[in-house]
Amino acid sequence: MKISILALLLFYTSLICSQNPSSNAATIQKGLQEKAQMEAISLVKNVPFINIGPSVMSGRVVDVDVNPDNSAEFYVAYASGGLWYTTNNGTTFKSILDNASTINIGDIAIDWKNDILWVGTGENNSSRSSYAGIGILKSTDKGKTWTNTGLFDSHHIGRIIINPNNPQEVIVGVLGHLYSVNQERGVYKTIDGGATWQKTLFVDDQTGCIDIAYAPKNFNIMYASTWDKDRKAWNFRGSGKGSGIYKSTDAGNTWTKVTNESSGFPTGDGVGRIGLAVYDENTLYAVHDNQARRNQNTDKKNTTALTKEDFKTMSVEAFLKLEDKKLNAFLKTNGFQEKYRADNLKQLVRGGTVEPIDLAKYLEDANAMLFDTPVIGAQVYRSDDGGKSWKKTHADFLDDIFYSYGYYFAQIQVSPANKDHIYISGVPVLKSKDAGKTFISINGKNVHADHHALWINPENPNHLINGNDGGVNISYDDGENWLKANQPSVGQFYYINVDHQTPYNVYGGLQDNGVWIGPHNAKEDEAWHQTGHYSWKSIMGGDGMQVQIDKRDANIVYTGFQFGNYFRLNRAEKKQTYIQPKHELGESPYRFNWQTPILLSPHNQDILYLGGNKLMRSMNQGEDWTAISKDLTNGGKKGNVAYGTLTTISESPSQFGLIYTGSDDGLIYVTQNSGGSWTDISQGLPKDLWVSRVISSSHKKERVYVTLNGYRWDDFTPYVYVSDDYGKNWTNIGSNLPASSINVIKEDPKNQNVLYLGTDNGTYITLDRGKNWQAFSKGLPNVAIHDLVIQPEANDLLIGTHGRSIYKTNIRPLQLLDDTILNKSIHVFEISPVKWSEKWGVSWSKWLAPDEPSVSIQFYTSKPEEFTVTITTPEGKKLNELSIAADKGLNYINYDLTMTEKGTKNLQKEFPDEEISQQKNGKYYLPVGEYKVVISNQKEDTKTSFMIK
Numbered sequence: 001m002k003i004s005i006l007a008l009l010l011f012y013t014s015l016i017c018s019q020n021p022s023s024n025a026a027t028i029q030k031g032l033q034e035k036a037q038m039e040a041i042s043l044v045k046n047v048p049f050i051n052i053g054p055s056v057m058s059g060r061v062v063d064v065d066v067n068p069d070n071s072a073e074f075y076v077a078y079a080s081g082g083l084w085y086t087t088n089n090g091t092t093f094k095s096i097l098d099n100a101s102t103i104n105i106g107d108i109a110i111d112w113k114n115d116i117l118w119v120g121t122g123e124n125n126s127s128r129s130s131y132a133g134i135g136i137l138k139s140t141d142k143g144k145t146w147t148n149t150g151l152f153d154s155h156h157i158g159r160i161i162i163n164p165n166n167p168q169e170v171i172v173g174v175l176g177h178l179y180s181v182n183q184e185r186g187v188y189k190t191i192d193g194g195a196t197w198q199k200t201l202f203v204d205d206q207t208g209c210i211d212i213a214y215a216p217k218n219f220n221i222m223y224a225s226t227w228d229k230d231r232k233a234w235n236f237r238g239s240g241k242g243s244g245i246y247k248s249t250d251a252g253n254t255w256t257k258v259t260n261e262s263s264g265f266p267t268g269d270g271v272g273r274i275g276l277a278v279y280d281e282n283t284l285y286a287v288h289d290n291q292a293r294r295n296q297n298t299d300k301k302n303t304t305a306l307t308k309e310d311f312k313t314m315s316v317e318a319f320l321k322l323e324d325k326k327l328n329a330f331l332k333t334n335g336f337q338e339k340y341r342a343d344n345l346k347q348l349v350r351g352g353t354v355e356p357i358d359l360a361k362y363l364e365d366a367n368a369m370l371f372d373t374p375v376i377g378a379q380v381y382r383s384d385d386g387g388k389s390w391k392k393t394h395a396d397f398l399d400d401i402f403y404s405y406g407y408y409f410a411q412i413q414v415s416p417a418n419k420d421h422i423y424i425s426g427v428p429v430l431k432s433k434d435a436g437k438t439f440i441s442i443n444g445k446n447v448h449a450d451h452h453a454l455w456i457n458p459e460n461p462n463h464l465i466n467g468n469d470g471g472v473n474i475s476y477d478d479g480e481n482w483l484k485a486n487q488p489s490v491g492q493f494y495y496i497n498v499d500h501q502t503p504y505n506v507y508g509g510l511q512d513n514g515v516w517i518g519p520h521n522a523k524e525d526e527a528w529h530q531t532g533h534y535s536w537k538s539i540m541g542g543d544g545m546q547v548q549i550d551k552r553d554a555n556i557v558y559t560g561f562q563f564g565n566y567f568r569l570n571r572a573e574k575k576q577t578y579i580q581p582k583h584e585l586g587e588s589p590y591r592f593n594w595q596t597p598i599l600l601s602p603h604n605q606d607i608l609y610l611g612g613n614k615l616m617r618s619m620n621q622g623e624d625w626t627a628i629s630k631d632l633t634n635g636g637k638k639g640n641v642a643y644g645t646l647t648t649i650s651e652s653p654s655q656f657g658l659i660y661t662g663s664d665d666g667l668i669y670v671t672q673n674s675g676g677s678w679t680d681i682s683q684g685l686p687k688d689l690w691v692s693r694v695i696s697s698s699h700k701k702e703r704v705y706v707t708l709n710g711y712r713w714d715d716f717t718p719y720v721y722v723s724d725d726y727g728k729n730w731t732n733i734g735s736n737l738p739a740s741s742i743n744v745i746k747e748d749p750k751n752q753n754v755l756y757l758g759t760d761n762g763t764y765i766t767l768d769r770g771k772n773w774q775a776f777s778k779g780l781p782n783v784a785i786h787d788l789v790i791q792p793e794a795n796d797l798l799i800g801t802h803g804r805s806i807y808k809t810n811i812r813p814l815q816l817l818d819d820t821i822l823n824k825s826i827h828v829f830e831i832s833p834v835k836w837s838e839k840w841g842v843s844w845s846k847w848l849a850p851d852e853p854s855v856s857i858q859f860y861t862s863k864p865e866e867f868t869v870t871i872t873t874p875e876g877k878k879l880n881e882l883s884i885a886a887d888k889g890l891n892y893i894n895y896d897l898t899m900t901e902k903g904t905k906n907l908q909k910e911f912p913d914e915e916i917s918q919q920k921n922g923k924y925y926l927p928v929g930e931y932k933v934v935i936s937n938q939k940e941d942t943k944t945s946f947m948i949k
Contacts, residue, residue, distance in 0.1 A: 022180040022714030023739060025153035028134065031716065031739025032101045035762065035782075038738065038775040043889030044765055044814065049779035049799070049807040051489050052506070053524035054536040057513040058448075058471025059490040059803060062123060064455045065110045066465060071457055074465065076472055077105040079123040080131050080784055080803030081490030085143065090465075090472055090485025096143030098781040102761065103803065104131040106157035106175065111167040115142050118170060118194075120157025124210060125452065126178055126231055126238075126407050128594055129492070129511060129802055131760060131784055132156060132714070136172060138194055149194030153177075153184040155714070158210040158227075163219050163251065168193045171252045173209030173224060178231055180714040181205040187212065187224050189252050200248075201255045206230055207242030212252075213276040213284070216416065220251045221281050223258075223387060225274035229407065233664060233690065233712040235639025238407040239291035243271035247387045258387035265381055265390040266290055273410040279419040282386050285393075285436070287424050289406025290376035294397075306330040308363050314356040319349055334363055337582050345585075354585045364589055378402040378426060380412070380436040393436025401426035404640075411451070416458040425451035429466060431479060442479025450512055469512040489524060489805040494595055496800035497547045498791045499554040507557070508787075508800055509544025515559045516544070520796065520808060539569060548600040548608070558600065558608060558622065563642060564592030566610065568622050579622030581610060590614065591636055593645035593664060603656040611646025615661055615675065628675025633663040650704075652696040660704055660727070662691025668706060670727050681727030686710075686719060692743050699752035702726055707734075707742040711760065716741050718759065722770060733770025746788040746797075751815045756797060758785030763799055767817050774889075780807060813858050813890055821860055824942075826867075828859040828935050831946035834897065836928045841919025850921045855946065857893040859935050861886050869893055870934040871903075871926075873910055874945070879903035879926070897948070899924045 039045055059081050066074040072089040082103035084093040097103050097119065106124035110117055121133025135151040151157075151174060158173035169191050176185025185208035187201035201209065207228040214222035228240025245265065246255040259265040270292025278284040306326060311319075324342035331340055348354040378398040381390040401424070402409055415421035420435040428443030429451040443449060448470025457463035462478040471486040492511035498520070499505050509515045518536030528534045542561025550556035558579070560566035568577045583590045590612035601607035610616045613636065615629040636644030645664050652658035657674030666688045669678045689708040697703035704727055708719035720734030720742055734742065740759040748754035757764040763776045763785050780799075787800035795815065799807040813829050821827045834855055843850040857869060869882040879899045884891065899907065904916055904924045914927055932945045 022177060022182075023710075023716040027739050028716060029152060032134070034738040035740075035775060036101075038773070039777040041888070042774045042777065043767075043817075044774045045777050046887060046890055046892050047776060047778060047809055047814070048892060049776065049809045051524065051779070051804065052518075052520060052798075052806050052808050053489045053522065054491055054516060054518055054534075054805055055489040055524055056486055056534050056536065057491060057510065057516065057538070058486040058488070059492045059513075060125070060450075060452065060469045060511065061467025061472060062105055062125065062452055063108050064453045064465050064467050064472070065108050066455050066457075067110075067112050068458070069112070071459075071463065074455075075108060075110060075117070076467060076488075077108045077119070078103075078488075078490045078803065079125065080104050080129070080492060081488065082781060082783075082803070083108065083117075083119060083143065084488050084490075086485075090474060090483075091487070093485075093488045095488065095781070096139075097137075097146070099144075100137055100146045101148075101782055102131075102134050103781050103783055104133045106133065107159050107173075109160035109162050109170070111162055114140075114167055116140050116167060117143060118160050118162065119146075120154075120160045120172060122154065122156035122175070124156055124158045124175055125409075126156075126175075126229060126236070127405075129784070130156065130178060131802075132178065132716075136160075136194060147194075149190075150197050151184060151188060153182060155182070156208070158208065159212045161212050161214060161222070165219065166191075169219075169251065170194065171212055171222070172197075173212045175208035175210055175227070176205075177714050179233075179712050185209070186226070187246075187252060187255065200252055201226075201246060203228070203242045207240070210273055210410070211276045213278040215278050215281045218281055220249055221278075221386070222248050222252055223276050223278060223284060224248070224252075224255065225276055225286070227273050228271070229273075232639065232641075234637040234641050234643030236407065236641060238289065239270050239272035241267075241269055241271070243274065245274060245276070245286060245387065259390070263388065263390050264392075266292065266379075268292070270376070273407055275410040275412045275424075277412045277414040277422065279414045279416075282384055283414075283419050284383050284387065285412050285414055285422055286381045286383075286390070287410050287412035288379045288381060289402055289410050290379050291406070292376050294374050294376055305333075308334070308360045311356045311359040316349055316356065319356040320346055330359075336362065340585060348585065358585050361589060362583070362585055375404065377404075378406060378409075378424070380422070380424060380432075382435060393432075394438070398424075398439070401428075401430065403427065408450070409452070411453065413454045413456055415456055415461045417461045421461070423454050423456070423464075425454060425468075427451075429454065429468075429479070442475075444473065444475075444479070444482035446484050447473045447482050448512070487526070490803060491805035492802045493800035493806065494544065494786055494802070495546045496787045496789050496798060496806060497549060498789055498798065499549045500551060500791075500793060501554055504791050504794060505554070506798060506806060507547040507549065507559070508806065509540075509547060509559065509561075511802070512543050514538050514542060514544045514561070515540035515547060517557075520791070520794075520798070539571065540567070543594075545595055546598050548598055550600065550605045552605055556621070558598055560596075562594050562596075564590070564596035564610070564612060566596070566598060566622070577622070579608075579618070581612065581616040581618075581625035581627075590616075591633075591642050591645045593642060593647055595647065597646055597649045599649045599651060601651055601656070602653045603651070609649050609651070609659070611649050611661060613645055613663075615646065615649065615659070617675070629661070629669070629671070629678055632661050632669045632678065633667055634665045637665075647691055648694050650694050650696040652701055653698045654696075654701040658696065658701070660694040660696055662694040662706065664690050666691065666708070668694055668727065670704075672726070679727075681723070684730050685721060689713070689715075689719060692741075693745050695745055695747055697747055697752070698749055699747070700724065705745050705747065705755070706730070707745045707757075709741045709743060711741040716760070718742050720745060720757065720770065731770075733766075737764065737773055743784070743786050744788050746790060748811070748815055749790060749792050750795075751818070753818070754814060756788050756790075758788050758799065760784045763788075765814065767814075767822070813860070817860065817890075822862075824860070825862045826859060826935060826937065826940065826942045827861075828857070828933060828942045828944045830944060831855060831857060831933065833947040833949050836948045840897070840925045841921040841923050843920070846920075850919070852921070853897045853925070854894045855897060857895055857933055857935075859886075859891055859893075859942070861888060861891065861937075864888050865937045867891075867935055867937050869895070870936070871895070871899075872932045872934060873907060874930055874932060875910060876932070877903075877906040877910055879907055879931070896923075897926050899926060 163169035228242030272289035453467030522535030
């Protein structure tokens with residue numbers, strides 16, 4: 001009896017999913033309701049967060065929709081950064097999805113005649129950080145309010161199209177779950193504006209719809225492409241028999257598959273993601289990520305140079321006969337360590353320590369295998385008979401477009417003015433003026449390499465708007481030159497950190513946009529164009545990863561890009577040293593996670609830790625490495641993604657050598673003797689989940705916190721645990737959190753009861769070590785939080801989001817919220833001194849806004865009440881009075897340091913020698929001195945004072 005590979009894959013997938021069930025739609029809906037309720041009653045809902053940028057590098061765009069009657073008005077959808085609207089050709093944008101339950105987007109469609117917005121939530125690019133959505137959102141008031149119209153369990157939306165003659169008729173391509181099987185996928189249709197939906201095309205529970213396109217003058221004629229795929233943490237199958245192109249002649253009510261064995265279009269297991277572009281009822285294009293293997297002889301180059309493949313089958317005798325010069329050339333070209341040269345390698349082979357195949361294994365890390373995948377790749381096909389037959393438009397391979405991650409691209413457009421003018425998006429973006437026979441790149445110098453959306457102006461086909469991993473670019477000469485429209489702060493940070501400079505700097509690694517550094521107090525506005533100096537600077541390319549800064553010298557920075565490619569930077573001397581650890585010949589290659597963890601020891605800033613599948617330690621800033629552990633994972637799994645890797649490292653601030661590690665396959669280890677021995681402390685915790693953080697407490701040596709993440713199982717349960725005995729026993733402290741995967745936990749350095757938590761859909765705080773959690777919300781959208789860091793001198797909490805750059809708030813009041821304050825009816829916090837300025841109320845031109853100061857008055861109240869806030873002299877003379885309807889919990893009043901006219905007279909009576917003049921803006925400001933703040937609810941009051949220096 002023969003069993004197909006596909007059948008085995010389906011069996012193991014079902015087995016895995018039964019062990020790690022994905023969260024169902026009801027659980028997610030309940031979680032969103034619980035979060036909304038938590039926000040409404042949260043003690044910290046008024047804590048204000050401000051976005052500090054950066055913006056210039058932007059983030060991943062998934063769609064652009066332009067007003068056909070006014071090309072300066074358009075919407076831009078970011079994968080995890082929300083929906084943004086411009087009316088001035090991208091000069092400025094307004095975010096209009098922040099009041100929705102999610103800002104993750106797969107596609108948008110706009111009914112411009114009626115100003116109705118449709119948002120398909122959940123990104124359509126199946127990458128490592130493509131976040132799930134909650135179905136279809138609809139707005140009838142240009143984004144002021146949103147209604148969920150269904151398809152809640154879709155998770156990821158491929159495409160939305162609206163009938164231009166009947167806006168109630170909408171077709172949606174549903175991609176479905178990313179990491180698990182589900183039934184809600186395929187093509188859905190509504191004829192009543194989303195009140196009800198009908199599934200009109202379904203292939204199977206692993207195949208969804210990635211694209212839909214219709215004939216511009218006949219909505220009845222449309223095409224849909226299906227995509228059969230399966231992603232796991234260790235493997236991504238991006239193709240399958242379920243992938244293909246379907247045609248409808250009745251506006252999506254029924255469908256017929258048009259890519260069969262006689263059509264000329266590829267069929268079978270190798271069919272991957274397909275993008276569609278329809279010119280008219282007869283002519284259409286498809287760009288295809290063909291995952292079928294290339295013929296072995298196809299790309300053979302005439303060369304005598306050694307390759308990795310040569311050593312896989314080479315005998316010992318043949319190896320020893322190799323010319324030293326030829327072998328050394330191979331070793332040098334492929335980055336072998338200096339100690340491995342022809343003469344000593346031959347000695348090792350003669351002695352049996354090393355075999356020739358070990359040279360091939362030495363090079364087979366996850367990154368190399370990702371790019372070495374010998375698949376056909378990008379292909380463009382055209383049909384001139386409505387999809388009955390297809391012809392490949394080009395003779396040669398379209399290399400260097402999709403590489404081995406075509407699942408991330410596959411977008412094609414045809415010019416509305418000429419059926420032979422087409423564009424395909426990948427790395428880079430290409431155009432063809434001869435129906436796809438030849439292509440040229442139109443990737444400008446100021447344009448990011450990874451492309452996902454392109455709009456062509458039907459009135460002026462030279463006018464293009466392009467969406468990519470680096471934001472929005474606009475061209476008016478068919479891609480010869482590009483403008484950048486990156487005003488929104490939509491950076492997708494993986495990791496952030498801070499230094500201890502004054503003012504301190506913030507560092508962070510971003511998805512496909514490298515590593516950046518910038519001052520925490522830089523203004524995020526367009527003023528930098530005048531000087532040409534943007535406050536944030538790029539210090540590393542690639543997918544930016546973790547950052548460690550030497551506390552003795554902030555110019556020494558450790559950072560890098562994906563799969564453990566790390567460097568030591570000396571920013572003062574502009575030096576860069578590659579420091580990735582290398583395994584020994586004969587050993588299995590180290591496995592490095594996409595986000596490889598690094599850590600400078602808090603006890604000695606020359607000591608650096610780096611996690612592969614083993615924990616590496618360098619005692620000399622990354623120059624030399626020693627593995628101080630065995631394999632701290634379950635050993636990896638066969639697949640095309642690095643797995644069985646460390647994801648997090650923490651060393652106790654209280655004891656050198658007390659180190660914890662966590663892995664992507666659910667293992668947590670501890671050593672109390674610098675790696676002399678290791679203990680698995682994962683027992684009693686859920687199995688096989690990604691360990692997103694392990695944090696050794698700075699308040700109690702025996703205490704450790706752990707967060708587990710089920711995102712890669714489509715499991716959104718919040719897993720948060722604490723142990724007070726080095727991990728021997730664990731207590732769940734996340735059971736009362738809403739459903740959302742946890743990415744990071746941070747312990748407050750000054751108050752052991754205060755913990756901060758970052759999830760895939762928001763940020764939380766506990767004031768009692770996890771018994772109760774409070775939701776932050778003011779200024780924060782429902783975005784994925786990847787990292788949290790506290791700058792201890794400034795008492796600032798910084799939030800690294802994966803879609804909205806970085807947010808900041810001062811946490812001093814939160815650190816002081818102990819039981820004494822929480823049991824008071826009113827408590828006002830100390831106000832920091834203010835430096836007086838003669839510029840208050842003044843501007844250098846009457847046409848410009850004056851400089852206006854502000855001080856934050858912060859107080860806690862045990863119940864919601866009306867309060868008056870009175871500013872007085874030390875003797876109690878009233879200078880100004882404010883009122884506030886306070887919420888239970890923390891409240892913030894921004895006071896502009898002005899006095900009323902009566903208050904001014906009171907001050908002058910008390911201090912007759914004080915000269916107080918009205919400023920140009922007509923206001924009177926407090927002079928240098930001491931003042932009191934009295935907060936009263938008419939029954940009792942509380943006071944504090946502040947200084948203007």
